[in-house]
Amino acid sequence: MERRIRIGDILLKTHPLVYEPAEDSILLMDNITDVRGKKVLDMGTGTGVQAINALKRGCDTAVGVDINPYGVELSRKNAELNNLKLDREVFFFQGDLFRGIDKVLEKLNIDRFDVILFNPPYLPTSQGERLKGYINYAFDGGVDGRKLIDRFISESGRYLKEDGIIQIVQSSLTGERKTFEMLKRHGFQGEKTASLRFFYEEIQLITAWKVR
Numbered sequence: 001m002e003r004r005i006r007i008g009d010i011l012l013k014t015h016p017l018v019y020e021p022a023e024d025s026i027l028l029m030d031n032i033t034d035v036r037g038k039k040v041l042d043m044g045t046g047t048g049v050q051a052i053n054a055l056k057r058g059c060d061t062a063v064g065v066d067i068n069p070y071g072v073e074l075s076r077k078n079a080e081l082n083n084l085k086l087d088r089e090v091f092f093f094q095g096d097l098f099r100g101i102d103k104v105l106e107k108l109n110i111d112r113f114d115v116i117l118f119n120p121p122y123l124p125t126s127q128g129e130r131l132k133g134y135i136n137y138a139f140d141g142g143v144d145g146r147k148l149i150d151r152f153i154s155e156s157g158r159y160l161k162e163d164g165i166i167q168i169v170q171s172s173l174t175g176e177r178k179t180f181e182m183l184k185r186h187g188f189q190g191e192k193t194a195s196l197r198f199f200y201e202e203i204q205l206i207t208a209w210k211v212r
Contacts, residue, residue, distance in 0.1 A: 009056065012047050012078050017070045019046045023196055024169045024203050028119055031194040031205050033165050035059040038114035041159070043097065043152065048075030050117050051090055052082050059115075063104065064092040097148070098155045105159070112161045119169040120148040146174055153182045157210065165209050167193075172202040183208050 005012050007021055007029070014020050028050060036058035042051040045064030048071075054062045064075050075092045084090050093104055105111070149170060156166050166188070170179060176192065183190045183206075190208030 007049065010049060010052055011081055012049060013074060013081060014047065015070050015074045018068060018074050019071075021047060021049050024119055025049055027194055027196055027203055027205055028117060028167060028169050029053045031167075032057060032117070033115055033167060033207060035115050039063075039110055039112075041065065041101075041113040041116045043116060043118040044120055044148075045075050045092060046071050046119075048078045048090075048092065050119065051075065051092075052079060052084065054115070054117070055084055055090055056082075060089075061108070061110070062090045063108070063110075063113075064090070065095045065097075065101070065104075066092075067094065067096050069094050097151060098159060101159055112159050112164065114161055114164050116156050116160055116164070116166045118149075118152050118156075118166070120152065146178065149174065149179065150182055153179075153186055153188070157186055157188070160210065162210055162212070165207060168206045168208070170204050170206060172204060176204060176206075179206055187211055 003014050005014060007026065032053065035054045038059050039061045040051065040054040040059045042054065042062060042064040045051055045066045048064050051062040051064040066072050072092050072094045076086055079086045079090045091108060095101065149168065152168065160166060180190055187210055188208040189211050190206050192204050193207040194205040196203040
């Protein structure tokens, strides 16, 4: 059943088949890099909250992508709910990570992005823990939690400007060292810029930039 929640000055509709923003979402929202005047890609947009937050913080253009069609539809509703100019300053598309992004860039006449945000499914997930339907995409990080994180890191550089920044949310259970090793392998330098400690894990925000 659809309901409404408020996070700061952002009002959101929710949907039972779309990930509802939680502590990890707020961690990224509160510690987003400077996006003023920039073009931002919100990968795995869900409710659209990160794209909306980027626009409220002064970005020039925000693009949200999600494999879940319910998320894309919900994001569009939430953009309008927050009085944003849908299909003029904020755009939402269905897609599997970067597959199809070239067509999006061409359609919007954008070269590459200044900032790419990603709050992926990052927890290790066994076969028995997988959920039915589209909601599984929000939680299934694969057996080691890195299924989408590693793929994102390996592909993101192609769509990022030379001075661009990526921000990734992950769990300490996913492996902080492994993420930094993966970033280095693909031409990035990164650091942990924010975190939240829970009794069994730490939710981490990793910020990285291309090494020249």
